[in-house]
Amino acid sequence: MRLMTIPPLQTNLFKNIYPDTPKTEGIKYAGSKLKLLPQILWLAAKTKPKTVFDGFSGSTRVSQALARVGYSVTSSDQAVWSETFARCYLQGGxxxxxxxxxxxxxxxxxxxxxxxxxxxxxxxxxxxxxxxxxxxxxxxxxxxxxxxxxxxxxxxxxxxxxxxxxxxxxxxxxxxxxxxxxxxxxxxxxxxxxxxxxxxxxxxxIIDTAMNHTVARSDIFDVASNADVDLAYLDPPYGSNNEKMPPSRVRYSAYxxxxxxxxxxxxxxxxxxxxxxxDSKDDVAASVFEEFRRAPSGKFLAVDAIHRLLKATTAKHIILSYSSGGRATAAELNEALCDVGKIIEVIELDYRRNVMAAMTWTNEWLRDAQEPNREFLFLIKRF
Ligand SMILES: C[S@@+](CC[C@H](N)C(=O)[O-])C[C@H]1O[C@@H](n2cnc3c(N)ncnc32)[C@H](O)[C@@H]1O
Incomplete structure (x- = not known):
């Protein structure tokens, strides 16, 4: 399959739209959103939040950026290192x-x-x-x-x-x-x-602000519905759509x-x-989002988890990060998103998709072994 040509005018749009992206710091981290910070901050600003939940905080790059631009941040991840980084950067004083x-x-x-x-x-x-x-x-x-x-x-x-x-x-x-x-x-x-x-x-x-930030080490399903925030940023692991990829290769606890x-x-x-x-063995530390298997129903476990997560998240606005290389197909993801809210914006790294009809973006989410995976951000307003 061929990818659609991207209009040249849209290139580097976000470098101009969010020129003051703050400096952050972090380890080398698979799936770090360092390069997407301008886009995430731009989308976040559209919703005018006071409080933001970063539910898969990982390297904490996003939590740091959100805190630096003045939001009160709740940073959470199931990984112990992420809790350590968040305490340092958000609560160090x-x-x-x-x-x-x-x-x-x-x-x-x-x-x-x-x-x-x-x-x-x-x-x-x-x-x-x-x-x-x-x-x-x-x-x-x-x-x-x-x-x-x-x-x-x-x-x-x-x-x-x-x-x-x-x-x-x-x-x-x-x-x-x-x-x-x-x-x-x-x-x-x-x-x-x-x-x-x-x-x-x-x-x-360390970010020294007067703002109060919260840090947790939790499974997302234990916190998403309790986080009393205006905006939730969700960046789950994408797993892999490669049938031959052993699951241990895409697991954060193993990495x-x-x-x-x-x-x-x-x-x-x-x-x-x-x-x-x-305790980093696959049968002990598995995350459902890293699952590559199907449930008995035939549905991929990772796709089902994203749907459940979107439903459980109570924030009025949600920004979801996802990659075209992940387990969910565009149609499955679209179905999950539209089930919980209205898609307001879809951004592909460096390109803004103006989504009048939600299905527009799915046409551009094509899988081709020759093409690199493409990063998407979805801003949705819950029903
Ligand atoms: C794509 S990374 C997030 C990257 C992060 N946004 C950044 O910029 O560094 C996904 C994260 O999800 C975490 N994770 C996986 N399963 C989880 C779960 N069930 N609950 C909470 N965190 C989970 C992993 O520890 C990993 O840090």
């Missing part, structure tokens, strides 16, 4: 008060510990022959720092927000010196150039298992070549 702590942590003397044993590799070893040196996400000069700093964070008995600032700073520093493709379900065969650098903790870009362990410092039981936490 005055940034300068953490300077001494970050300096103190940077000065910790490196030690060999649990993280070095399981995630540290020695670049002076022969990657192919040595049983000592396997593919690992970090070089030992950095895991030894990690071991020291993580122990020190526990030893200091910090309050939860200060601890979140320290952990966020530690994770961001590690993210800059990793030897991965951006996740931890496989590691690079050769050391990446950045992995030779020694990590350095920096003060996170980012090490961030969970760094946050919890719980020395979990590990399994497999990349030393994943046992």
């Amino acid at each position: 005055e940034r300068a008060k953490y300077s001494l702590l970050i300096k103190h942590l940077n000065a910790c003397k490196p030690v060999d510990g649990w993280f070095t044993e399981h995630y540290g590799g020695d670049p002076s070893g022969d990657v192919n022959n040595s049983s000592k040196v396997k593919k690992r996400p970090w070089q030992i000069q950095n895991t030894r720092k990690l071991d020291a700093i993580r122990e020190e964070i526990d030893r200091l008995y910090l309050d939860p927000i200060t601890e979140a600032v320290a952990l966020t700073s530690l994770i961001l520093a590690l993210d800059k010196v990793d030897s991965t493709l951006g996740h931890f379900s496989s590691y690079l065969r050769e050391w990446s150039p950045r992995s030779y650098k020694t990590m350095q903790l920096k003060l996170p870009l 980012y298992h090490v961030w969970t362990t760094i946050c919890l410092n719980d020395r979990p039981q590990l399994f497999g070549k990349v030393h994943r936490r046992v």
